[in-house]
Amino acid sequence: MTEEKVKVLIIGSGPAGYTAAVYAARAGLKPVMITGGQPGGQLTTTNDVENYPGYPEGVNGPQMMMDFQKQAERFGTDIRFGQVTSVDFSGYPHKAVVDDKHEITAESVIISTGASAKHLGIPSEKEYYNKGVSACAICDGFFYKDKVVAVVGGGDTAAEEATYLANLCPKVYLLVRRDEMRASKIMQSRVLNTPNIEVLWNTQTDEILGDGESVNAMRVVDTQTGEKREIALEGFFVAIGHTPNTGIFKDYLDMDETGYLKTIPGSSKTNIEGVFATGDAADKVYRQAVTAAGTGCMGALDAERFLQAKEMELVSEN
Incomplete structure (x- = not known):
């Protein structure tokens, strides 16, 4: 050596x-x-x-x-x-x-x-990174002003990113895989009292959808029933730490x-x-x-x- x-x-x-x-x-x-x-x-x-x-x-x-x-x-x-x-x-x-x-x-x-940044590990997350998928709302949120977006995560980071984006976007979906959040009580309160944030409980991301150039929807799955559905959006933020x-x-x-x-x-x-x-x-x-x-x-x-x-x-x- x-x-x-x-x-x-x-x-x-x-x-x-x-x-x-x-x-x-x-x-x-x-x-x-x-x-x-x-x-x-x-x-x-x-x-x-x-x-x-x-x-x-x-x-x-x-x-x-x-x-x-x-x-x-x-x-x-x-x-x-x-x-x-x-x-x-x-x-x-x-x-x-x-x-x-x-x-x-x-x-x-x-x-x-x-x-x-921790990732979900689904192929489309990597495919659309910087094409609608981001791991930092403060860094990239401005690019999604006036657009529908989603945040995945149940902790303080996800709650902070969702409330930050709610000031820029007309609609923010927050995907929480359980029936409760891990975030602190004050952050949960902010999320639940922000009218344009919709919390999707017991929900996981199945796939991020797009046209090859940008994100236009996400497919989510209900962790209790297994039911899948698609939701139109243009921005997807991963906030799992x-x-x-x-x-x-x-x-x-x-x-x-x-x-x-x-x-x-x-x-x-x-x-x-x-x-x-x-x-x-x-x-x-x-x-x-x-x-x-x-x-x-x-x-x-x-x-x-x-x-x-x-x-x-x-x-x-x-």
């Missing part, structure tokens, strides 16, 4: 990782970024981004991530395509193995591995019951000195590109200050 030593290792890309890279590189820290299995993160699967500052006409998601990448590279970030397959944070400096064959020893680590991509850190870093990394409030610091968590790997509330970029900035600044403090310790010891 080959080995090398770096000052700053960034695990993952996307808005958080690339922003951290820009700041770290401009600070002269010569960051090395391992992009992960999906370089650029979730935004590479998004056609139109209209809510990120600086793009008045909107921007294609993959193009936006290419812009981020070019900016990080401009200042000297060493961007490498690969996957961190294991880490060892039990001692200092920290260690990470890339693609099971290359070990990097890092004085500081910035985690920006993101989170992945996200899974943070944090599995390789479970032996070292504090995380909540669903796997989101815990940070010291007001910082990107984790429970391990010199390891910082940014973006959707640590954020289960906002999950937006702009907030991810903000935490990426925090991660780089926290890492820079940590390294400065380490250098001061060495000077004082000598």
Whole structure:
């Protein structure tokens, strides 16, 4: 196994990782970024981004991530395509193995591995993704203004997305597979008291229907009777949760019951000195590109200050 030593290792890309890279590189820290299995993160699967500052006409998601990448590279970030397959944070400096064959020893680590939206797993969901199917109402809801849409899910996320869409759309169907919701009482109350939200209890998605270019209906099935029916609509939002991509850190870093990394409030610091968590790997509330970029900035600044403090310790010891 080959080995090398770096000052700053960034695990993952996307808005958080690339922003951290820009700041770290401009600070002269010569960051090395391992992009992960999906370089650029979730935004590479998004056609139109209209809510990120600086793009008045909107921007294609993959193009936006290419812009981020070019900016990080401009200042000297060493961007490498690969996957961190294991880490060892039990001692200092920290260690990470890339693609099971290359070990990097890092004085500081910035985690920006993101989170992945959970999917229903039906073929039409993939076929019509970004053609009427979305996993983020706040990101894409505007494109469905004045259209009939559906949200699938029974938790707080689904309830929030349904009430958000109800402000834009004349009709919102909320598909709940049981006879009750898992959402908090206050969110359930908001849903049930919003007149243009219709809750379809005991209902699952059988198929999302379209003409090959866009969604025009959904076929649902009653979980109690097995009866199927089609409902006309133009937007279908999957809101059954996200899974943070944090599995390789479970032996070292504090995380909540669903796997989101815990940070010291007001910082990107984790429970391990010199390891910082940014973006959707640590954020289960906002999950937006702009907030991810903000935490990426925090991660780089926290890492820079940590390294400065380490250098001061060495000077004082000598």
